[in-house]
Amino acid sequence: MDPREALIALNLIEHVGPVRARSLLEHFGDAPKILAASKSALLRVRNIGDETAEAICHWEKSIDLAGELKRITESGCRVLIQSDDEYPALLREIYDPPLALYVKGGLTAKDKNAVALVGSRMTTHYGIEAARKLAYQLAYVGVTVVSGGARGIDTASHQGALAAKGRTVVVLGTGINVVFPPENRDLFERAAANGAVITQFPFNRNGDKQSFAIRNRIIAGMTLGTVVVEADLNSGALITSNFATEYGRQVFAVPGRIDSPRSKGCHDLIKKGAKLCEGAEDVLSEFEYLFPGSNRAPSPGETGVLPALELSENEQRVYDSLSRDESAIDEVIRRSGLPSSAVSVALLSLEMKRAVKQLPGKLFVRNT
Secondary structure, eight states, X not given: OOHHHHHHHHXXXXXXXXXXXXXXXXXXXSHHHHHHOOHHHHHTSTTOOHHHHHHXXXXXXXXXXXXXXXXXXXXXXXXXXXXXXXXXXXHHTSSSOOSOEEEEEOOOGGGGSEEEEEOOSSOOHHHHHXXXXXXXXXXXXXXXXXXXXXXXXXXXXXXXXXXXXXXEEEEOSSOTTOOSSGGGHHHHHHHHHTEEEEEXXXXXXXXXXHHHHHHHHHHHHTSSEEEEOSOOTTOTHHXXXXXXXXXXXXXXXXXXXXTOGGGHHHHHHHHTTOEXXXXXXXXXXXXXXXXXXXXXXXXXXXHSSOOOOOOOHHHHHHHHTOXXXXXXXXXXXXXXXXXXXXXXXXXXXXXXTTSEEEETTTEEEEOO
């Protein structure tokens, strides 16, 4: 048995989670040795009690590893372990990283620049539109949008990223073959084709309150920061933001109406120190230094010459609408002939490419 198969087996055994598994791996050196160990040897490991030792000793009677490996092969998914290059680097840093990640689609180096967008299942029109807009803007400039695939804010976030032809990662609180909610089957397929669908849970595992909380720790753990778009005071999205805080990651919150229960959670986060988020620029300003060179042109100070810009059609139209004189966004919309949403996205991208500078009062000027 190779280490990957042994880790899949350990992931299937009840009473063995990431924290106990870490103690076992530190003691025995690799996963196959754990499965071959005697009960007395297992009991000498920190955090391993009689019940856990018994479960590991008799693992072949309680789990169907051959069946799970067959399901993995037949489904076309892959299982990542922490030694794999694809395994999210930020996720390795948390206290209890998953032993195994089931993946449909693919995780790439681009996903190191990932931001979580989360919120309530029961939401408002404002929340849905805010999530879609934020996800679109972030994905458009190369940020991978990570969320939990649930109804409401999660679904809107994945949809916004896909609409921008960007990358999105769905983190499930179920097995990789369980589609929940069922109406998101097509969304999950599109996400796998333009990013990934991932889970730490084995096949056929249905979701429950515990599994969704475990899922939330992965969302927070694999991202640079978490944006809570809309949430009441009891929302599971606040669990994700708590994990983000615990991991030393940035937390953002989108404000809402002061009389809306759906915004109470966000307002409480802001009171406790979360960064108020009114648009993608509030998120990007925290992580600008992490963006790959392809997302922005070097400054004249870095090269000594003005860079040649590679702009999309909309970016070019907006850029041509600007000059060295200050222009309000309404003027840019009128001159470019583009919808306000398209102008906002183009201006954001031009800022990231250092072609445009935003001044106080939502005024814009050319940098070049």
